[in-house]
Amino acid sequence: MRQSELFTKTRREAPKDEVAKNAILLTRGGFIHKEMAGVYSMLPMGLRVLNKIADIIREEMNAIGGQEVFLTTLQDPEIWKKSERWSDEAMDIWFKTELATGTEVGIANTHEEPLANLMRQHISSYKDLPRFTYQIQTKFRNELRAKSGLMRGREFLMKDLYSFVQSEKELEEFHEKCADAYMKVFERCGIGDKTFRTFADGEPFTKFSDEFQTLSDAGEDIIYLDRKKELAVNKEVYTDEVLAELNLKKDDLEEVKAIEVGNIFKLGTRFSEAEGLEYLDEDGKSHPVIMGSYGIGVSRLMGAIVEVLADENGIVWPAEIAPFSVHLLALPGGEKEADKLYEKLLAQNVEVLYDNRQDISAGQKFSEADLIGIPQRVVVSERSLEGGGVEVKARDSDDEKVIDIDAFLNKMTN
RNA sequence: CGGGGCAUGGCCUAAUGGCUUAGGGCGCCGCGUUUGGGACGCGGAGAUUCUCGGUUCGAGUCCGAGUGCCCCGACCA
Numbered sequence: 162m163r164q165s166e167l168f169t170k171t172r173r174e175a176p177k178d179e180v181a182k183n184a185i186l187l188t189r190g191g192f193i194h195k196e197m198a199g200v201y202s203m204l205p206m207g208l209r210v211l212n213k214i215a216d217i218i219r220e221e222m223n224a225i226g227g228q229e230v231f232l233t234t235l236q237d238p239e240i241w242k243k244s245e246r247w248s249d250e251a252m253d254i255w256f257k258t259e260l261a262t263g264t265e266v267g268i269a270n271t272h273e274e275p276l277a278n279l280m281r282q283h284i285s286s287y288k289d290l291p292r293f294t295y296q297i298q299t300k301f302r303n304e305l306r307a308k309s310g311l312m313r314g315r316e317f318l319m320k321d322l323y324s325f326v327q328s329e330k331e332l333e334e335f336h337e338k339c340a341d342a343y344m345k346v347f348e349r350c351g352i353g354d355k356t357f358r359t360f361a362d363g364e365p366f367t368k369f370s371d372e373f374q375t376l377s378d379a380g381e382d383i384i385y386l387d388r389k390k391e392l393a394v395n396k397e398v399y400t401d402e403v404l405a406e407l408n409l410k411k412d413d414l415e416e417v418k419a420i421e422v423g424n425i426f427k428l429g430t431r432f433s434e435a436e437g438l439e440y441l442d443e444d445g446k447s448h449p450v451i452m453g454s455y456g457i458g459v460s461r462l463m464g465a466i467v468e469v470l471a472d473e474n475g476i477v478w479p480a481e482i483a484p485f486s487v488h489l490l491a492l493p494g495g496e497k498e499a500d501k502l503y504e505k506l507l508a509q510n511v512e513v514l515y516d517n518r519q520d521i522s523a524g525q526k527f528s529e530a531d532l533i534g535i536p537q538r539v540v541v542s543e544r545s546l547e548g549g550g551v552e553v554k555a556r557d558s559d560d561e562k563v564i565d566i567d568a569f570l571n572k573m574t575n
Numbered sequence: 576c577g578g579g580g581c582a583u584g585g586c587c588u589a590a591u592g593g594c595u596u597a598g599g600g601c602g603c604c605g606c607g608u609u610u611g612g613g614a615c616g617c618g619g620a621g622a623u624u625c626u627c628g629g630u631u632c633g634a635g636u637c638c639g640a641g642u643g644c645c646c647c648g649a650c651c652a
Contacts, residue, residue: 170602174588174600175587177586177587178582179645181645197643197644251652270652302651302652304650305576305650306576365652366652492610493611523610523612524611525612526612529613531612542611
């Protein structure tokens with residue numbers, strides 16, 4: 162992508178109405194646009210990042226047997242009345258609207274009920290189990306208070322997977338498998354070393370649920386972390402009794418703030434019974450399907466990554482989710498060679514943002530490159546050419562070295 | 576939902592109730608000089624000062640109501 166053609170612009174100053182680091186940097190860098198409180202549009206580079214995160218999640222969910230679907234945003238109240246979650250008392254974040262005919266409909270905030278209902282068409286025998294269904298879809302939640310940029314929105318992108326199995330044992334097995342897959346996702350997103358599996362309140366379904374908490378002062382949660390065991394307990398269930406049950410010692414725990422980037426629940430038969438999702442076993446006996454739900458806030462994860470990895474100059478994207486892998490800067494005297502290099506990189510399928518803009522000072526190009534946070538910066542200028550090629554610098558390092566253009570191209574092939 | 580703060584060109588902001596024809600910076604357009612860490616000069620375009628109502632000879636400025644945004648708290652299947 163030629164930067165001269167990119168429609169977004171960076172801003173030098175933080176928007177007045179944002180305080181959260183993720184919101185400030187993503188807005189300044191031209192990744193997102195705020196529509197209203199808790200509601201953000203994704204601009205070209207923001208969408209590239211979001212899609213890359215979503216793709217990582219897809220790969221990991223597919224790897225454990227997930228099958229992707231795309232469920233509807235408009236939801237049928239009848240299905241929700243069966244589980245007694247249609248009322249605003251039971252679910253205080255509902256957005257509801259009505260059809261032209263006056264019929265009430267719900268706007269999706271989660272999908273246990275509609276999916277359980279849908280799966281009735283496809284699960285009727287033990288031979289149809291297990292099944293793992295997921296989607297990456299916009300959720301709408303009428304939060305009393307949206308806050309902190311992408312961290313708590315009224316409209317946000319979420320991956321939600323639902324498991325359908327026969328036994329508690331299978332549920333447990335998949336739960337662990339999914340927990341491992343989640344850690345892979347967070348590692349690939351560059352925050353693996355700061356993200357910990359955390360015991361949290363599992364009500365109303367089970368005693369505990371598993372959260373995935375990323376250490377950050379921007380977080381809303383307080384957790385007690387045992388770094389050696391790489392396990393944590395959410396403050397909401399932090400009692401002597403629970404610590405004993407989990408075999409954790411108070412002295413080994415550290416109180417830290419964290420962002421909840423994922424959460425997995427054992428649902429049991431709560432929704433299958435309500436929706437009538439049953440299967441026949443080998444003896445012809447009917448049983449409700451056992452369910453679990455597994456969520457990752459995709460847009461929140463994007464915000465969390467910015468919160469955790471950014472430095473004083475701007476965003477620092479990890480390689481796998483960066484909008485581009487190379488930021489090529491043409492400085493005076495290097496324009497021609499930069500043009501050629503850009504074409505060659507494209508031919509090698511390297512994702513490159515090419516700052517080919519003219520009459521922009523070198524300083525401005527550097528500052529903007531730091532703000533945008535692409536992992537590798539490559540400068541072509543009279544100076545670099547005299548030095549023997551292009552100047553290569555990683556966003557997360559101060560080391561800068563000049564290397565031969567062909568050597569650089571070779572390196573980018575691998 | 577309780578408490579606090581804020582609202583002025585696209586963005587950041589300035590402006591004792593009268594000196595205002597709402598000033599500056601960024602960004603934008605034109606010309607010129609520049610070009611290694613958000614350059615400089617000159618010229619130019621761009622504003623119902625959030626909305627409604629009130630006080631006043633006179634309101635961006637004071638008062639009331641509303642709306643929006645941010646923060647703290649509560650809430651967060």
